[in-house]
Amino acid sequence: MTIRTRFAPSPTGYLHIGGVRTALFSWAFARKHKGAFLLRIEDTDQARSTAESVNIILDGMHWVGLHYDNADNVVYQTRQFDRYKEVIAQLLEQGHAYHCYCSKEELEAMREKAEKEGTATYDRRWRPEPGKTLPPVPEGVEPVVRFKSPLEGNTVWHDLVKGEIAIPNEALDDLIIARADGTPTYNFCVVVDDHDMGITHVIRGDDHVNNTPKQINILKALGTTPPQYAHLPMILNEQGKKISKRSGDTVAITDFDAMGILPEAMLNYLARLGWAHGDDEFFTMPQFVEWFDLKDVSPSPSRMDMKKLLWINAEHIKATPDDKLAALVLPRLHVRDIRETAKPALEDVLALVKERAQDLNQLADECMYFYKKGTPAEADTAKHWDDEAAARMLRFAEQLEGLADWNAEAIHDLFKPFCEAEGIKMGKLGMPLRLAVAGTAKTPSIDAVLALLGKEEVLSRIRA
Numbered sequence: 265m266t267i268r269t270r271f272a273p274s275p276t277g278y279l280h281i282g283g284v285r286t287a288l289f290s291w292a293f294a295r296k297h298k299g300a301f302l303l304r305i306e307d308t309d310q311a312r313s314t315a316e317s318v319n320i321i322l323d324g325m326h327w328v329g330l331h332y333d334n335a336d337n338v339v340y341q342t343r344q345f346d347r348y349k350e351v352i353a354q355l356l357e358q359g360h361a362y363h364c365y366c367s368k369e370e371l372e373a374m375r376e377k378a379e380k381e382g383t384a385t386y387d388r389r390w391r392p393e394p395g396k397t398l399p400p401v402p403e404g405v406e407p408v409v410r411f412k413s414p415l416e417g418n419t420v421w422h423d424l425v426k427g428e429i430a431i432p433n434e435a436l437d438d439l440i441i442a443r444a445d446g447t448p449t450y451n452f453c454v455v456v457d458d459h460d461m462g463i464t465h466v467i468r469g470d471d472h473v474n475n476t477p478k479q480i481n482i483l484k485a486l487g488t489t490p491p492q493y494a495h496l497p498m499i500l501n502e503q504g505k506k507i508s509k510r511s512g513d514t515v516a517i518t519d520f521d522a523m524g525i526l527p528e529a530m531l532n533y534l535a536r537l538g539w540a541h542g543d544d545e546f547f548t549m550p551q552f553v554e555w556f557d558l559k560d561v562s563p564s565p566s567r568m569d570m571k572k573l574l575w576i577n578a579e580h581i582k583a584t585p586d587d588k589l590a591a592l593v594l595p596r597l598h599v600r601d602i603r604e605t606a607k608p609a610l611e612d613v614l615a616l617v618k619e620r621a622q623d624l625n626q627l628a629d630e631c632m633y634f635y636k637k638g639t640p641a642e643a644d645t646a647k648h649w650d651d652e653a654a655a656r657m658l659r660f661a662e663q664l665e666g667l668a669d670w671n672a673e674a675i676h677d678l679f680k681p682f683c684e685a686e687g688i689k690m691g692k693l694g695m696p697l698r699l700a701v702a703g704t705a706k707t708p709s710i711d712a713v714l715a716l717l718g719k720e721e722v723l724s725r726i727r728a
Contacts, residue, residue: 267299268464271325271332272454274306275317278516279324282469282499282507285534289496290467291330292535292556302461303332304339308453313342324517328527329549339461341453348448351456351486352409352441360485361441363407364390365399386410386437409442411452411482419477424494424558426470431477439478451475455482463491467558470495494558497538498565507568514570524596524623526584529577537566545572546579574622581618581627586611589618589627596628602635608716616708616716634717637725638703648695648705656686657700660693661726664719672715679711701725 271287273279294301303325307313325332332338355361366374366389378385390398391412418430441452448456454475458466473495483490499507507513514520520530531549539562541547541555581589590610597605605613613634614627621627632638640649663678683693694710701722707713714722 265464267294267297268302268462269294269299269467270302270304270458270461270463271330272304272306272457272468273321274309274312275314275321276309276312277317277320278518279321280507280515281517281520281534282515284324284328284330284517284530285499285537286468286496287325287330288328288531288534289494289539289556289558289561290465291332292553293465293467293558294333295553296556299464300333301330302334302339302463304341304457304461306341306450306453308341308448308450310342320518327521328517328531330531339457341457344453344457345448347460348442348453348456349446352448352452355411355441355482355485356409358485359392359412361409361411362390362392364410364438364440365402365405365407366390367402367405388438391438406444408440408444410438411441411478411485413438413478413481419480421476421480421490421493423473424465424467424492425497425561426473426495426563429473429476433477436477436481441482451478452482455479455486458491459483459486459488465494466491467494467496470497494561496561497563499537500565500567502568502570504567513568524625524627525573525577526580526592526624528584529573529580532580533573533576536572537568538562538564546576578622581621581624584618586614586618589614592624593628593631596624597631597635600628600632602632605631605635608634608718612716616712620708633702633704633707634713637701640699640703640705644695644699644705648691649699650696653696653700656688656693657696657726659686660697661723664714664726665723667719670715670719672709672711675714676711697726 269290271290273283291301305318305321352361374387375385392398413436414433417433419433420428420430423429439451440449442448476493480490501507501511501513505511507515509515528549532547535552536545539560541560593614594605594610610631613631617630618627621630660682663682664675667674679690679693683690695705697710698705698707701717702713
C-alpha cells in the first residue's frame with residue numbers, strides 16, 4: 265500500500281500556524297513512508313472563500329517548503345460538484361440517504377427540545393423506515409438530503425495519536441449532505457474527496473474528532489474502507505489559551521516571515537510542538553523525516569514559546585550558508601535604504617555578524633553600519649566619548665595609516681602598544697573607536713570590523 269496523506273485548508277483567511285503544523289506532520293509521514301502528500305483546497309464556503317486566500321495558502325506552503333505532489337493538479341472542491349451530485353444520487357438510490365422537508369421553524373423547535381433532553385437534534389421524522397408513514401410532502405419546499413446514520417452501537421476507530429475512540433451512534437444526527445439548493449456540505453465533500461484521492465491517512469487537528477464518526481459512516485455506506493485517522497492536539501498561546509489574532513497572538517505564517525523567521529526554523533519549531541525525539545531541539549527537515557513517527561506525537565495541547573522560536577531561529581541562522589543568508593537579508597537592507605553591498609561583500613559581513621542575531625531583521629540591522637555609519641546613541645556618547653577621545657582617535661588613525669598589511673591580526677597588534685603609550689586601558693580605545701567608525705557601541709571584535717570595512721573607509725570615518 266502506498267501511503268497517501270493530504271492537507272486540506274479552507275481559503276477563508278490567512279494560513280494559520282496550526283494548519284502549517286498539520287501540513288508538516290502530514291508531509292513528514294508521507295515522506296517517511298515514500299508516499300504522496302497532496303493538497304486540497306476546501307472552498308465550498310463560497311461566501312467566505314476568496315482567490316486572495318488561496319494565494320496566501322499557496323505562497324505560505326511555498327515559503328515553508330512543504331512541496332505537495334499534486335502541484336499541477338491541486339484539488340478544488342468547487343470543481344468537484346458534478347462528482348458530489350453523482351455520489352448523492354447513488355446514496356439516495358441505495359437507501360443510505362433521504363429527502364427531508366423540515367422547515368426552519370420545525371428544526372428550531374427540535375433544537376430546543378434536544379438541548380433540554382440531551383438527545384440528537386434531528387428527530388428523523390422524514391427518515392424512511394419499514395412500516396413508517398411519512399408526513400405529506402409540503403408544496404413549494406425544496407428538500408435537503410440527509411444521510412441515514414446508524415441508530416445502534418458505536419462508531420469506533422483507533423486514532424493514531426489519541427488511541428481508541430468510540431462514539432455512540434445514538435448521539436449522531438442524520439447529517440445534511442446536500443442543502444436545499446443542491447450544494448453539498450463539508451463532511452460529505454471531505455468523504456468523497458478522501459475516497460477519490462485514495463487517502464490512506466488523515467492527519468488533522470483534533471477539532472475534527474466530532475466529524476470523524478460521520479465521515480466513517482458515509483465511507484462505509486459507499487462500500488469503502490475508511491482511512492486511518494490521527495488527530496493532532498491544539499497549539500495554545502503562551503497563556504495557555506486558544507491562539508487568536510484578537511488576543512494579539514501571531515498566528516498567520518506570513519507574519520513570521522515578516523518577523524524575520526527562517527522557514528527551516530519555523531518548521532523545526534512547529535515539529536517540536538507536540539512531537540519529540542529525545543532531547544533534540546535543533547534539526548534539519550531530512551532528520552525530522554527520518555525520526556518522525558505518529559506514535560511520538562503527544563495527545564496533549566502544546567504552547568507557543570516565542571523565546572524558544574527565536575533561539576531555534578538563531579541556530580538556523582548560524583547554520584545557513586552566507587550566500588543564502590545574503591539573498592534573504594538583501595531585501596531587508598533595501599527597506600533600510602541600503603542599496604550597495606558589494607564593498608564590503610555582504611557574505612563577508614554576514615559571516616562576521618550572524619551569530620549576533622536572532623532573526624533576519626536584527627541581522628539586517630547588524631549589517632547596517634558596514635555600509636552607512638550610524639549616529640551614536642546619546643547614552644553611549646556620554647559613557648564612552650570623553651574630551652580626549654577625538655584627538656586620541658586621530659592619533660590612532662595615524663597608526664592605522666602606517667599599516668602595510670590591512671587585516672585583523674595586524675590591526676590587533678597595534679592596540680596594546682598604543683594603549684601603553686597613551687596610558688589607557690583597551691576600553692578607552694575600543695569603545696570610542698566603535699562609535700567613531702560604526703556609530704554604535706555594539707559590534708563584533710573591533711579589529712575584525714575595521715579589517716572588513718577597509719583601510720580607506722576606516723580612516724575616512726575616523727577623520728570625519
